[in-house]
Amino acid sequence: GAGVSQSPRYKVAKRGQDVALRCDPISGHVSLFWYQQALGQGPEFLTYFQNEAQLDKSGLPSDRFFAERPEGSVSTLKIQRTQQEDSAVYLCASSLAAGSMQPQHFGDGTRLSIL
Amino acid sequence: QKEVEQNSGPLSVPEGAIASLNCTYSDRGSQSFFWYRQYSGKSPELIMFIYSNGDKEDGRFTAQLNKASQYVSLLIRDSQPSDSATYLCALNQNQAGTALIFGKGTTLSVSS
Numbered sequence: 001g002a003g004v005s006q007s008p009r010y011k012v013a014k015r016g017q018d019v020a021l022r023c024d025p026i027s028g029h030v031s032l033f034w035y036q037q038a039l040g041q042g043p044e045f046l047t048y049f050q051n052e053a054q055l056d057k058s059g060l061p062s063d064r065f066f067a068e069r070p071e072g073s074v075s076t077l078k079i080q081r082t083q084q085e086d087s088a089v090y091l092c093a094s095s096l097a098a099g100s101m102q103p104q105h106f107g108d109g110t111r112l113s114i115l
Numbered sequence: 116q117k118e119v120e121q122n123s124g125p126l127s128v129p130e131g132a133i134a135s136l137n138c139t140y141s142d143r144g145s146q147s148f149f150w151y152r153q154y155s156g157k158s159p160e161l162i163m164f165i166y167s168n169g170d171k172e173d174g175r176f177t178a179q180l181n182k183a184s185q186y187v188s189l190l191i192r193d194s195q196p197s198d199s200a201t202y203l204c205a206l207n208q209n210q211a212g213t214a215l216i217f218g219k220g221t222t223l224s225v226s227s
Contacts, residue, residue, distance in 0.1 A: 033213075033215075035215075040219070041219055041220075042203050042217030042218050042219050042220055043159065043203075043217050045213075045214035045215065045216070048213045055213065056213045056214065058214075059214065091158060091159070093215075100146040100147045100207035101146075101147055101166060103149060103161050103164050104161075104215060105161060106151075106158040106160070107158055108157065108158045109158055
């Protein structure tokens with residue numbers, strides 16, 4: 001596709017429910033990243049995939065957060081037993097290749113609200 | 116000390132003026148630096164990236180990097196009201212290029 005596509009754009013869930021957020025990266029992009037952005041803050045790194053391999057998950061805040069990219073394209077971020085502090089915008093980004101010189105391109109994000 | 120520091124602003128400039136946005140960072144090993152523009156409710160949009168000391172120009176935008184002093188800046192010439200947004204400074208700390216570390220962003224307001 002032309003850009004990084006995320007769905008849903010908005011998600012409202014009750015505390016304790018599980019949610020799944022989807023990211024479809026730019027076609028052919030090897031690297032995929034998930035970030036969490038709280039209101040008034042910059043995005044914070046959650047996890048990184050190179051193809052289907054999850055190479056860095058150091059930013060995941062708890063074991064309730066789980067991400068996968070089974071075929072090296074679409075990725076899903078799952079949050080189990082959601083808490084109010086999980087309310088944020090979840091951004092997905094992709095880059096053409098691995099490496100620090102590769103710019104990351106962001107999707108429009110999923111705004112998650114936990115009631 | 117936070118890894119990437121930005122003045123949150125707002126920075127207010129009149130239309131046609133030069134807007135100067137600054138960012139300092141703590142890790143001397145940082146490899147590459149990025150400026151993103153984010154309109155309210157929208158995703159970050161890549162504006163510029165710079166890897167080497169000095170200036171890099173692209174249209175009305177100039178990125179400046181000084182690794183010895185650990186700062187990176189973004190100049191916007193002939194500022195337009197449409198430039199009003201939050202500008203995020205980000206960097207990669209290692210060659211593997213995994214996580215981008217972001218500052219909180221500087222809000223720019225350009226008045227007509």
